[in-house]
Ligand SMILES: Nc1ncnc2c1ncn2[C@@H]1O[C@H](COP(=O)(O)OP(=O)(O)OP(=O)(O)O)[C@@H](O)[C@H]1O
């Protein structure tokens with residue numbers, strides 16, 4: 001048992017270590033190298049070669065003249081201390097850029113993913129309860145249509161209608177320009193207004209998918225003997241609905257929730273671009289456009305680590321939540 | 335039938351799944367005596383589960399049950415189960431008549447401990463939980479289970495036989511008068527089947543239970559039952575005291591069933607499959623439903639559905655030619671002495 005947790009935890013560290021090494025490889029070894037361009041630029045501007053090397057070393061914690069293994073150790077050592085280098089385009093430490101961007105992304109992803117599940121579970125169980133009714137057919141139809149439209153299409157349409165046409169909601173950013181960046185009513189209101197459209201468009205289609213999943217799970221659970229036996233035992237409808245049907249139908253969706261949380265973090269790269277929402281995904285793309293490799297690697301690293309942690313937490317907690325799975329059984333499940 | 339002190343009387347019970355086009359329980363009447371053990375046998379699909387569920391008005395949706403299910407309470411009053419309000423029915427089930435399902439393995443909520451099932455059942459019926467749990471522990475001990483361990487386990491942590499016994503204990507936790515069991519041992523190995531049967535016998539005596547035991551395994555229930563009933567094509571075709579039914583049945587189908595049964599003293603090679611197939615609900619023939627397979631079938635059989643004939647003490651047989659059946663269809667285990675040599679040449683399956 002202990003062994004299992006140790007193995008799992010070790011795996012997280014190994015994965016993160018490998019991802020970090022990968023970013024080093026990309027930074028240092030890609031043909032053409034990310035800093036070649038910058039180096040050429042600086043040299044053209046008449047900066048002495050020594051100074052150019054020093055500046056690049058500062059940017060990514062790599063001294064181009066040192067042997068490869070030395071560079072690697074320096075880079076990983078700096079990473080380990082939380083130093084992700086300096087953003088070329090913003091002239092700020094990558095860590096501070098990420099620190100200011102991450103909360104927005106986490107907010108949008110967390111809220112929308114929770115909404116996805118809450119709405120999905122709610123609709124799905126009602127559908128199962130009234131299986132075959134008009135309501136069921138309607139929700140199924142809407143769910144399938146929504147699922148077949150990618151979220152960025154929904155995002156663009158929502159942006160066009162609610163922000164540009166009606167002007168009800170802001171078109172870009174995380175908070176309005178004039179608002180003080182400190183916790184207070186105007187700040188929260190402005191932040192919420194700016195997040196409505198990103199959250200909405202990131203929720204709709206996925207919620208349809210979860211509603212269908214919940215519907216299927218519930219119908220399957222309803223068909224089980226133990227539900228019929230529970231009715232015969234004279235349990236109340238409410239207890240059967242919650243303790244029997246809902247619980248057994250929701251359980252299998254729990255790991256999906258944590259995994260989805262991780263994957264949807266990656267999806268913000270597109271989402272935040274559409275709404276010019278300055279979160280992780282937004283900076284990742286702007287870093288890409290600006291050839292800002294340190295920032296790009298930083299965002300990449302953070303998103304990957306979040307995904308790995310999502311899987312890790314899902315793994316460790318699922319056995320606690322579903323008594324049928326004892327830790328270790330689900331070992332190679334994903 | 336010679337009903338003296340019946341506890342459940344089923345009258346003209348019919349179950350339909352297509353608004354009366356066809357019946358999967360076709361006009362069944364039967365009385366269950368207080369404190370007796372009735373064994374109901376029949377092949378797969380003959381309507382045994384329908385018969386069992388009908389006693390608690392628990393036909394799976396969207397089936398519809400009609401007729402009368404009379405329940406005679408201990409205090410002498412009689413209720414018609416089909417007339418109860420939903421709340422009265424909820425109370426009736428499990429307090430008066432409990433049921434153990436086909437497939438105990440899936441009768442427990444997989445994400446709830448076994449003990450939780452006992453507790454919620456007691457609470458749902460406003461019973462004293464502490465007293466009830468004490469009774470649960472006694473029942474589990476009666477069934478040779480370790481009460482503490484079982485109550486604190488999740489269903490999947492118990493073996494099939496343990497789950498089965500835990501389910502029997504759960505069915506008795508409210509001290510019902512009648513226990514209806516639908517193939518309670520079908521998924522278990524032979525040894526476990528026997529031991530559960532013995533446990534049931536002990537429980538029946540200890541708690542003065544009336545039991546309706548449903549199975550396709552005739553010898554199994556013959557060990558336990560006082561009276562036996564045979565189902566064929568959604569209807570009862572013969573009801574008799576156990577020894578009477580086994581030794582002197584009057585229905586060709588029962589006799590064929592006995593002959594197809596391996597271990598009633600008969601050597602395995604005596605086993606004779608019944609030829610032909612039992613009818614589906616849509617094409618139950620008019621007249622006697624067994625006529626297409628019956629060696630004694632006559633024109634009369636095909637035209638007139640046989641009513642129950644009185645064919646012995648407490649013995650009813652739905653066959654026009656029950657006397658001829660007794661004369662012409664030999665039972666294997668009677669014939670063993672003079673026919674044993676010939677039997678040896680048959681296939682050792
Ligand atoms: N939900 C349903 N809808 C329609 N017909 C059904 C339904 N459930 C059962 N039946 C039919 O009712 C008939 C009797 O079924 P029942 O379950 O009582 O058989 P059984 O004797 O218990 O068989 P087994 O030994 O296999 O359990 C079968 O022919 C079956 O096809």
Ligand code: SF4
Pocket residue numbers: 585586587622623624625626628629630631632635636640652653654655656
């Ligand atoms: S009534 Fe006729 S067909 Fe039916 S079992 Fe008797 S002899 Fe056979």
Ligand SMILES: [Mg+2]
Pocket residue numbers: 382383384436516517
């Ligand atoms: Mg059955």
